[in-house]
Amino acid sequence: MVKARKFVVKKAFKGTPKRDDFEIVEYELPPLKDGEILTKAVWISVDPSQYASAPLMVVPYDQFGYQVGVVVESKNLEYPIGTKVVSFEGWCDYAIVNPNAPSRHKFYYDSIYKLPDLQGLPESLGVGAVGMPGVTAYFGFLDICQPKAGETVVVTGAAGAVGSLVGQIAKIKGCKVIGFAGTDEKVKRLETELGFDKAFNYKTVDVIKALKGVAPDGIDCYFDNVGGELSSAIMSQMRVHGRVTVCGSMSAFKEDSLFDYSNLPKATILQPFLPLNAVTIEGFVYTSVEFSRWHEAFDALTKWIKSGQLKAPEHVTEGFDHLYDALVGMLAGDNYGKAVVKV
Template sequence: MIKNTRSLLVCHGRLFGLRENNSISTMVKTQKYVLSKQFEGEPKRSDLTIVEEELPPLKDGEYLVEAEYLSVDPYMRAYVPRLPLGITMIGSQVAKIIESKNPDFPVTRHVVGNLGWRKHTIISGKHDTPITDNMAPYLLPDIGDLPSSLGLGVLGMPGNTAYFGFLEICQPKKGETAVISGAAGAVGSHVGQIAKIYGLNVIGIAGTASKCKWLKEELGFDHAINYKTQDINVALKEAAPNGVDCYFDNVGGDISSTVLNHMNLFGRISVCGSISSYNADPKRLPKSPVIQPALVFKQLKMEGFIVNRWKNCWFEGIEKNLEWIRQGKLKYHETVTDGFENMFDAFVGMLNGENIGKAIVKA
C-alpha cells in the first residue's frame, strides 16, 4: 500500500451546539461553499464563497452527518456551467453520522454521498442533487482497517468509473494493448491496474517524470509516456508496435486524436472525460485533428459514459476492487489536503495535475 501524501495545513473546528454525548442541544452552525460566479477559464477563488448556515433540529427519519473527507474531481469543472448561481458547490464526501432519527442510518456509521462542499448535512430519504440521475447517500461498506477516505477513491465513484467504464465498454482481452490518458489520476491509475490484472500490455500517458516513474515502478505499467517531453506518436510506435486495442480517454484533445490513429481494427475507446478542454471558453473550444477517418477505416467503437449508469450494481464494483486490494493486486495513492478552508486550493491543484492518485480534502 502506498503511503498518503499530505499537505500540512490548518484545520478549523467543525461543530457547534453539541453536548458531550453528541446529542444536539438546539441547532448546528456549519459552513458551505456556494457558487457566486460562473467559472471563466481556470476557476478563481472569488467564484466560490464560504457562507455560514444554521441547521434545524432533526425530524423523524432524518440524520445529521459531519464531513470527514471531501472529494475534488475533474467532473466538477465540467458540470458547474450547467448549475445556477447560489447553489452549494457539488461534490461527494465521506461523512460520519453524529445524530440520527433514522434506524437505517445509526450514529457512528459513515455514509458516502453527493452532499457538496459543506461541513454538515441533514439527510432525509433520497438526497437530490443537481447532477442528473444521481445516487442517494449510502452506508460505507465494511472495509476493515482501510481508511474511510477510500470511499471517495478506489472504493467509490472513481473506482467504479474505472471498473465499469473499462471492463464494460472496452471489453479487454488477454494479450491486447491498452492506452490510458490521464494515467496518474484517480481513475487512470486504477484502469491501468485492472488492465494488468486482465493480462494486457498497458501504456500510461502522464505529464511528469515522477508520475511516469510511479506508473511503471509502483503500479506495474509496461510503458509510461510523458506527453510534455515526448512525441506521443513516436513513443506509441515504440511501445505498441502492433497497435492499440483499448483506449481509456480521460483528457480528449490532441493526445486522444494521436492515440486513435494507432488503434487496431475494431478497437474500443471508452471516453471518461476531456480535462484538456474543461477550462476553455465553451464558445471557443480548441480544435483537434479530424478523427473520423480513424473511426471509419479502423471500424472503431467509441462510447462515452457517466458511471451512474451502473448504479444498480454499484456494490459489485466496490466488492471487486476491495478484493483486489486485499489480494495485493490493486494499489492506491491519495493526495490529501488538510482543512475545509483549503477546498479551493485542492480543487485547482487537481485540475492542474498536482495530485498523484486521488485528490481529497480532510475536513
C-alpha cells in the same frame, strides 16, 4: 442548533476557478425531522467534474460532490449514530440528509448510502477507489472495452484518480498497459509503483512515434480522460475492432466555456482511421450504471487492494478551508492519484 459551513459558487468560472468565485457561508441547521440524519464530514472529494459540470449549473449554487461522513444525530432507525456514510452533500462540514428522499440532481447519483465494508482500509477510499472514481474505472473500462488477456491498453490522465485504477485493472486482466501523464515524476511512478509496462510524458514526446515504438501492432483498448490532440493521435493507432471509452476531456478544462462548441480547442480529424478499423467509441459516466451493480465494483476493488494487486494512491489536503486549493491543484495536475480533503 448546529452551525454548519459550506462553499457556495457565487460566480461562474472563467478559466481556472478563482478564490473569489467561492464564498464560505456559515448557517444554522434546523432540528431533525422524522427520517432525517445529521452527518459530519470526515473526507470530502475533489473531482474534475466539479469544474467540468460547472457550465451546466446556475449560480449561486452549493458546491456539489461526494463526502464520507459519520452520523452524529439520527431520526432514522436504518442509520443510527456512528454509522459511516457516503453522500452527495458536497463541500459542507455538516449536513441534514433524508436517505429516503428522491434525487435532487439530474447529472449525478446523489442518494446517500452506507460506506462499503473496506475491511480495514482507509475510509477515504469511499470517495476514491471504492467510491465514484472506482465505479467509473471498473465499469467504464470493463463494460465498454471488454479487455482480453494479451491486448494492448492505453490510458490518458493515467496518474489521476480514474486513470491510475484503469491501468492497474488492465494489468490484472492480463493486458499490456501504456500510460500518458503530464510530468516525468508521474511517468516514473506509473512504471515503478503501479506496474504500467510503459508510460510517457505527453508534453515532451512525439506521441505517435512513442506508440509505434512500444505498440507496433496498434492499440486494442483506449481509456480517454483527456480528449484533444493527444487523443486524436492515440486513436489513429487503434487496431481493427479497437474499443474506446471516452470518460473525460481534461484538455478543454482551461477554456472559458467548456460546452460552447465554437470555443473548444481543435484536434485532428479521425474519420480516415475509425471506419477503416471499425473502431467503437462510447462515452461513459458512472450514472450509466445502475446503483444495484455498484457493489460488484466495490467488492472487486476492495479485494484487489487488500491483496496488493491494486494500489489506490491519494493526494491528501488537510483542512476544510483548503478545499479551493485542492481543486485548483487537481485541475493543474498537481495530484498523483485521488484528490481528497481531510476535514
